Amino acid sequence: MSTQTKTGHETTVLAACPHDCPDTCSMLVKVQDGKVKAVQGNPSHPFTQGRLCAKTNHYQERVYHPERLLYPMRRTGAKGSGQFERITWEDALNEIAQRWRTTIAESGPRAILPYSYLGTQGLVNGLTVGDPFFNKLGATVSERTFCDSGASTAYIMTVGPTPGMDPESFQHSKLIILWACNMLSTNAHMWPFVEKAQRNGAKLIVIDPVRTRGAQQADQHIRIKPGTDTALALAMMNVIVNEDLIDHDYVAQYTTGFDELKAHVQPYTPEFAAEVSGVDAEVIRTLAREYAATQPAAIRIGVGIERSAGGGQLVRAVTSLPALVGAWRKPGGGILQLPLWAFPINWDGLHRADFIPEGTPVINQWHLGRALTHDLGLETPIQSLFIYNSNPLVVAPDQVRLIEGLSREDLFTVVSEHFMTDTARYADILLPATTQVEQVDLMFSWGHFYLTLNQQSVPPIGEAVSNSELFRRLARAMDFEDPFFYRDDEELMQASMLWDHPAMQGITMEGLRATGYARLNMPSADTYAPHAQGGFPTPSGKVELKASMAAGGNFVLPVFRQGYNGFQDGGPVDALPTFHVRHESAAKDPALAGRFPLSMMSPKSHAFINSNYGNMRRQLAHQGEQYVLINPADASARGIPQGAVVTVQNGRGTFKALARVTDEAMAGVVVTPLGYWIDSSIAGATPAALNPTAFADLGRAPTFSDNLVEVTLD
Numbered sequence: 001m002s003t004q005t006k007t008g009h010e011t012t013v014l015a016a017c018p019h020d021c022p023d024t025c026s027m028l029v030k031v032q033d034g035k036v037k038a039v040q041g042n043p044s045h046p047f048t049q050g051r052l053c054a055k056t057n058h059y060q061e062r063v064y065h066p067e068r069l070l071y072p073m074r075r076t077g078a079k080g081s082g083q084f085e086r087i088t089w090e091d092a093l094n095e096i097a098q099r100w101r102t103t104i105a106e107s108g109p110r111a112i113l114p115y116s117y118l119g120t121q122g123l124v125n126g127l128t129v130g131d132p133f134f135n136k137l138g139a140t141v142s143e144r145t146f147c148d149s150g151a152s153t154a155y156i157m158t159v160g161p162t163p164g165m166d167p168e169s170f171q172h173s174k175l176i177i178l179w180a181c182n183m184l185s186t187n188a189h190m191w192p193f194v195e196k197a198q199r200n201g202a203k204l205i206v207i208d209p210v211r212t213r214g215a216q217q218a219d220q221h222i223r224i225k226p227g228t229d230t231a232l233a234l235a236m237m238n239v240i241v242n243e244d245l246i247d248h249d250y251v252a253q254y255t256t257g258f259d260e261l262k263a264h265v266q267p268y269t270p271e272f273a274a275e276v277s278g279v280d281a282e283v284i285r286t287l288a289r290e291y292a293a294t295q296p297a298a299i300r301i302g303v304g305i306e307r308s309a310g311g312g313q314l315v316r317a318v319t320s321l322p323a324l325v326g327a328w329r330k331p332g333g334g335i336l337q338l339p340l341w342a343f344p345i346n347w348d349g350l351h352r353a354d355f356i357p358e359g360t361p362v363i364n365q366w367h368l369g370r371a372l373t374h375d376l377g378l379e380t381p382i383q384s385l386f387i388y389n390s391n392p393l394v395v396a397p398d399q400v401r402l403i404e405g406l407s408r409e410d411l412f413t414v415v416s417e418h419f420m421t422d423t424a425r426y427a428d429i430l431l432p433a434t435t436q437v438e439q440v441d442l443m444f445s446w447g448h449f450y451l452t453l454n455q456q457s458v459p460p461i462g463e464a465v466s467n468s469e470l471f472r473r474l475a476r477a478m479d480f481e482d483p484f485f486y487r488d489d490e491e492l493m494q495a496s497m498l499w500d501h502p503a504m505q506g507i508t509m510e511g512l513r514a515t516g517y518a519r520l521n522m523p524s525a526d527t528y529a530p531h532a533q534g535g536f537p538t539p540s541g542k543v544e545l546k547a548s549m550a551a552g553g554n555f556v557l558p559v560f561r562q563g564y565n566g567f568q569d570g571g572p573v574d575a576l577p578t579f580h581v582r583h584e585s586a587a588k589d590p591a592l593a594g595r596f597p598l599s600m601m602s603p604k605s606h607a608f609i610n611s612n613y614g615n616m617r618r619q620l621a622h623q624g625e626q627y628v629l630i631n632p633a634d635a636s637a638r639g640i641p642q643g644a645v646v647t648v649q650n651g652r653g654t655f656k657a658l659a660r661v662t663d664e665a666m667a668g669v670v671v672t673p674l675g676y677w678i679d680s681s682i683a684g685a686t687p688a689a690l691n692p693t694a695f696a697d698l699g700r701a702p703t704f705s706d707n708l709v710e711v712t713l714d
């Protein structure tokens, strides 16, 4: 297909879905008379296969939404009131530059904090777009461990930054475990490959506290108490080792630390794991035996896996399993974490960490509420906040303190957004951002091996600008001289990849313009078995059952912190995968568990993507009002009928939701989806009000599944 196909007055543009979603769909945009009429999935793309999803099927409704922010605005009412007046771009930029200059003169640039994540995922407008600017400015560094930081740290400690399995190769698997992965909602385009394997006789096992859509279609659903999976994984190893189900040759040639692991897993018997996790000991034994015997066996871990005190060690344990049984030997065997590692991205060039002045402090983004309310003991308190590509009031924990911090009269806050989000309401200056059809971008994927080009379909609407243009304007306003800050989007795309890398062989911008996407130069999924003969990118070149990297202590990968390197937070790390009790549990804090006996999780919704679409009618109708899944036993013990308004609370906060009494939730666990806005909530709060700021053991991941609450009838 060419870049643009014309039929009558209609043009089809090859584009890409912008969202922070593993599927990175190739999107066809239908344009008529300068307006987007419709979008659809590209039928020729091997992963998209012609379908988008419930979130983006009608992307044009987001683009032309009557509440889109189209002009810069200045706050006129109280913070949070949402009252703004239109101003010019010139006024907005002058005001920002003048405020920042005053702050820098009085307190230094560290009093300025950027806050961003993945409103859009493109290499031009996404994760790193503002990093060179803020690094050069000398602002405090934002540590963005929003997603997969704990799992990535653990995975890299075990097998190195390998792409791992090709998701398309799951069709060749004989046994598939979806481990804390809600695939039918969060990674839906991978499902056909899983389904194909299942049709060919593979056994599909889902390990999740919730009876998800996938669990309902699985051959076996193993229900597990949140945050206890490490015990299960270690007990699987215990069985595999003690019943001698290991692949001796693979273990001998391609792993380190096996003897120590063997001794280490002895106390983790199936009985021990059953007691901790609620999974029957016989179920664990059978799982271990089947997993070892049925090759090639594949494990897909979701991001939800990392969100408890011991989430990092859990990923260490699960990532160790394939090597023990030789699962890596054939296509369709091994583990899939982030295929992102396959993409030769020019991270150093994108972040420009070399601009960061020595000694610049770092604030983890889960601590924004604490940072803004002077609870972190910062040497330079934060006086100005610049938020783009993120909606912290919904996605970050500690909502009550965050509102308090954002309400500070002395805080100068700028927000770049599509909509007046809960966070945007607290801005002093609001800046309008373009949507994907109004900009160009080059997209990596963290769910498949295709690089995708998003071409522009229509001109920017109103005075919206892309994030890349925003940072060019800010550089000009702050008198940056280096031409680096003024590169156009074409140059930015060129600079974003390491084009000489073997994985990019045969891929050109010209080619991408013609086809929209290209598979990285890798073997086809039918033959791809990257570690059939070892070759792991770890210090030893082997699977490190005993991790040599543990010696350096806990760390956060530079990609999660504006490229800032050389950091260890000093916390000790177990070299062998070890079970840690949840922070919030009867075992650790009986008094807390007495007051708040239910475990709350706030995973992804089906119809929103994080908090995107939480304000849109179609997706709200699909998703229903904010609800909480509660098991019939827990509901009846509290006199809660179906559909009742309930209050969910703990020591950090309270929110209200509609009770959905269902055994989709296991007893003792309540589940409430992420993405609803405070603005449309029943009582001015969302689950984020209850979420903890505690870190998991590795990579400073969040602990949203490690959260005790009580639910009462209103």
Ligand SMILES: Nc1nc2c(c(=O)[nH]1)N[C@H]1C(S)=C(S)[C@@H](COP(=O)(O)OP(=O)(O)OC[C@H]3O[C@@H](n4cnc5c(=O)[nH]c(N)nc54)[C@H](O)[C@@H]3O)O[C@H]1N2
Binding pocket: 020, 021, 022, 147, 179, 180, 181, 182, 183, 185, 186, 187, 207, 208, 209, 210, 212, 224, 225, 226, 227, 228, 229, 301, 302, 303, 304, 305, 307, 308, 601, 602, 603, 604, 605, 606, 607, 608, 609, 610, 611, 675, 705
């Ligand atoms: N529809 C939709 N799709 C999305 C997103 C979205 O918001 N909506 N967000 C995108 C993003 S940013 C991400 S990171 C991915 C995340 O994709 P996933 O990781 O699949 O999604 P989550 O909802 O975070 O968690 C997955 C599952 O983990 C389970 N879980 C939670 N804690 C535990 C535990 O301790 N043990 C076990 N075994 N299971 C546990 C949850 O019940 C849930 O079913 O999805 C992406 N895709």
Ligand SMILES: Nc1nc2c(c(=O)[nH]1)N[C@H]1C(S)=C(S)[C@@H](COP(=O)(O)OP(=O)(O)OC[C@H]3O[C@@H](n4cnc5c(=O)[nH]c(N)nc54)[C@H](O)[C@@H]3O)O[C@H]1N2
Binding pocket: 020, 116, 117, 118, 119, 120, 125, 146, 147, 148, 303, 388, 389, 390, 391, 392, 394, 395, 396, 416, 417, 418, 419, 421, 433, 434, 435, 467, 602, 603, 604, 609, 610, 611, 612, 674, 687, 688, 691, 704
């Ligand atoms: N309770 C709970 N909290 C979670 C999670 C969970 O499962 N449960 N998941 C965590 C995970 S995995 C993730 S990835 C994070 C997600 O955290 P975020 O990436 O902050 O999530 P979003 O809510 O999607 O916020 C993105 C915002 O960017 C805006 N935006 C979109 N495109 C653009 C653009 O081009 N320019 C600008 N300037 N703005 C744009 C959108 O309108 C939206 O308001 O949330 C984390 N928080």
Ligand code: SF4
Binding pocket: 017, 018, 019, 021, 022, 023, 024, 025, 051, 052, 053, 054, 055, 056, 188, 189, 609
């Ligand atoms: S949100 Fe995900 S599944 Fe939906 S169109 Fe975008 S990339 Fe595809």
Ligand SMILES: [Mo]
Binding pocket: 020, 146, 147, 148, 303
């Ligand atoms: Mo995420």
